[in-house]
Amino acid sequence: MELPIDHFRLLGVSPTTDLQSLLRTLQQRIDRAPDQGFTQDTLLAREELLRASADLLSDEPRRQAYESDLTALAGDERSVMPALDVPTSKEVGGLLLLLESGQALDCFELACRALQPPQAPALGSTREADLTLLAGLACLAGAADLHQQRRYEAAAQTLQQGLQLLQRMGQLPAIRQQLNDELDGLRPYRVLDLLSRNLTAQSERAEGLRLLEDLVARRGGLEGFGDPSMGPAEFQAFFKQIRSFLTVQEQVDLFSRWAPTSAAADFLASTALTASGFAQRKPERIAAARQRLEASGQEGVQPLVACQHLLLGQVELARATFERGANPELRRWAEQQSSDPLAQLCAYCRDWLTRDVLPGYRDLEADPDLEAYFADRDVQAYVEQHDPPSEPLPAAADSALSWEMAANPATPADQDEDIEGEDEAPWLDSWLADWRWPQIQWPQVRLAPMQWPQLPQPSRRTATVAAAGAGVALLAIAAAVRLRPLPPGPGRTPIAVQPAPKPVAKPPAPAAPAIPLRADAPSEAEVQALLEAWLDAKAAILAGKDSRIPLEVLARPTQVDRLESERAADQARGETQTISTSITALAIEERDPKRIAATVSLRYADQRLNAKGDPEGDPTKLELRNRYVFARDGGLWRLASFQKAP
Structure with missing residues (x-):
């Protein structure tokens, strides 16, 4: 095997290191051998390779000749890299040195290659065990290097490759869990990476959108708390940056x-439809946005609905809606702009478009120009077809007409006389001329310091997701808006675990906690019972059996899907798992009406079995400490997520 490294880097010294320092480094490397569990054969091969490099570099003539060879390679136009030829008996020790030198990705690639046929070692051999351990450690280190370089998707692909390898080998469950945890932690960074790419990179962006949907589903929606790795403030900062891509x-x-x-997504959908309809001159989209906003039942949105009525040409309805929904503060501001109600509404609508509707989209470059909007032929055709103004707006006899004159407009020209080729909107010209638009102080979302990498932004800036209008405080993504409870789905019949019959002579034992768990404030015992039911169901599924309790009443779909994917992978290999898990301690750390977080200590043991039911590899026994998060959906408590506890 050829290792892509030279003697200096393998030993960990520079070409200028003197003999005494070189020998001291050699002894330190030998004394500080890795302790991750490699066999004595691999550690001995590592030591022999270190001594061989030190012997060459300690011999002055051989060292000078070697340095001359390295200089010649560096000057070669073919960009030839130095390499060391390592005998097969010492290649695992050489790969370990390659990992120690910081070349984790090279080590991972070579270890994977060594585990593939036809050079794969014998099953159950020490060589196989060392190569598998080396591949797992190199995968973790290589992914960390790629993460540091902000190559997030490359890091994720490396982790996925490592997971597939370790699952195929059926070894190292602890390292597999680490790989899973790292992959989960990369999800938001991958979303940033993929969505920030050019719009022509369709497959990459589609994958980014899929990951974003998975991330939001894992949280339980925009306002959810199902992901303990991202709190509400952190997620809000992340999502604010994502929107601009x-x-x-x-x-x-x-x-x-x-x-x-x-509710936050419903409001954002209405905003995006309005932005699309205004920028692309498609009033039918604004009509859909208005219907969505009206159906939401949210308080304080009447001024926004009034703006949408205005953009649809429904002037009288817009006036009435604004008058009905504006609070005293907004009324005072509007009266300062003009004495005419329509002028007030136009001012409010333009500022709403400027601040909250048009910013925050990668492909939108639109000015909040009401005059240009109503001058568009498609907009005029829609207004005339759906709801022609019952009361004509001011004519454009004089573009310099003041707001005072506009407040008492002259009778417009005959609307039936259409001037061919004229693109102006006569009934808006005088209203929009020479108007200085106000700077309304909308409610702002206070964000925690951004923890996410600042990738190059698209042309438009990111806007805060806040509802417009004085007194309207729809802070999207924040925890101010709660999830609407989901109705129970089909096949979710509650199943209660009943206590066993008790002898008459003994005092009655306490009843076992009911599953599904529906208590408003579950005790630690009830939470533990729910977790134990999930762990039992998980063990049954991975053993190729059926769970006695429906999975959907124990865990959210993301956890169920993950379990079913693992079982499908086992089935493809003709394997099952025998798992034993017991909870030794459980402590609830966080609690609110919709979320409970608990730190749990467990004893874990597993054994893989082949298609004949014979054990494969050594059994695993671990002491684990995990953090489990439970969420309440429609009155039902279920496992939402878990990760390794700090």
């Missing part, structure tokens, strides 16, 4: 899918 249509599609269980 999404096109307006992507936002319409995403928010519309999330809207049934998220």
Whole structure:
């Protein structure tokens, strides 16, 4: 095997290191051998390779000749890299030195290759065990290097490759869990990486959107708390940056899918539809946005609905809705702009478009120009077809007409006389001329310091997701808006675990906690019973059996899907798992009406079995400490997520 490394880097010294320092480094490397569990054969091979490099570099003539060879390679136009030829008997020790030298990805690639036929070692041999351990450690280190370089998708692919390898080998469950945890932690960074790519990279962006939907589903919606690795403030900062990488249509599609269980998504869908309709001159989209906003039942949105009525040409309805929904503070501001109600509404609508509707989309470059909007032929055709103004707006006889004159407009010209080729909107010209638009102080979302990498932004800035209008405080993504409870789905008949019959002579034992768990404030015993029921069900599924309790009443779909995927992978290999888990301690750390987080200590043991039911590899026994998060959906407590506890 050829290792892509030279003697200096293998030993950990520079070409200028003197003999005494070189020998001291050699002894330190030998004394500090890795202790991750490699066999004595691998550690001995490592030591022999270190001594061989030190012997060469300690011999002055051989060292000078070797340095001359390295210099010649560096000057070769073919960019030839130095390499060391390592005998087969010492290649695992050489790969370990390659990992120690910081070349984790090279080590991972070579270890994977060595585990593939036809050079795969004998099953159950020490060589196989060392190569598998080396591949797992190199995968973790290589992914960490790629993460540091902000190559997030490459890091994720490396972790996935390592997981597939270790699952095929059926070894190292602890390292597999680490790989899973690292892969889960990379998800938001991968979303940033993939969605920030050019719009022509369709497959990459589609994968980014899929990961984003998975991330939101794992949380339980935009306002959910199902992901303990990202608190509400951190997620809000992340999502605020993500929005600037999404096109307006992507936002319409995403928010519309999330809207049934998220008030914030419902509001954002209406905003995105309005932005699309205004920028692309498609009033039918604004009509859909208005219907969505009206159906939401949210308080304080009447001024926004009034703006949408205005953009649809429904002037009288817009005036009435604004008058009905504006609070005293907004009324005072509006009266300062003009004495005419329509002028007030136009000012409010333009500022709403400027601040909250048009910013925040990757592919939208639109000015909040009401005059240009109503001058568009498609807009005029829609207004005339659906709801022609019952009361004509001011004529454009004089573009310099003051607001005082506009407040008492002259009778407009005959609307039936259409001037061919004229693109102006006569009934808006005088209203929009020479107007200085106000700077309304909208409610702002206070964000925690951004922890996410600042990738190059698209042309539009990111806007805060806040509802417009004085007194309207729809802070999207924050925890102010709660999830709407989901109705129980089909096949979710509650199953209660009943206590066993008790002898008459003994005092009655306490009843076992009921499953499904529906208590408003579950005790630690009830939470532990729910977790034990899930662990029992998980063990049954991985053993190729059926769970006695439906999985959907124990855990959210993300956990169920993950379990079913693992079982499908085992089935493809003709394997099953025998798992034993016992909870030794459980302590609830966080609690609110919709979320419980608990730190749990467990004793874990597993054994893989082949298609004949014979054991494969050595059994695993571990002491684990995990953090489990339970969420309440529609009155039902279920496992939402878990990770290794700090």
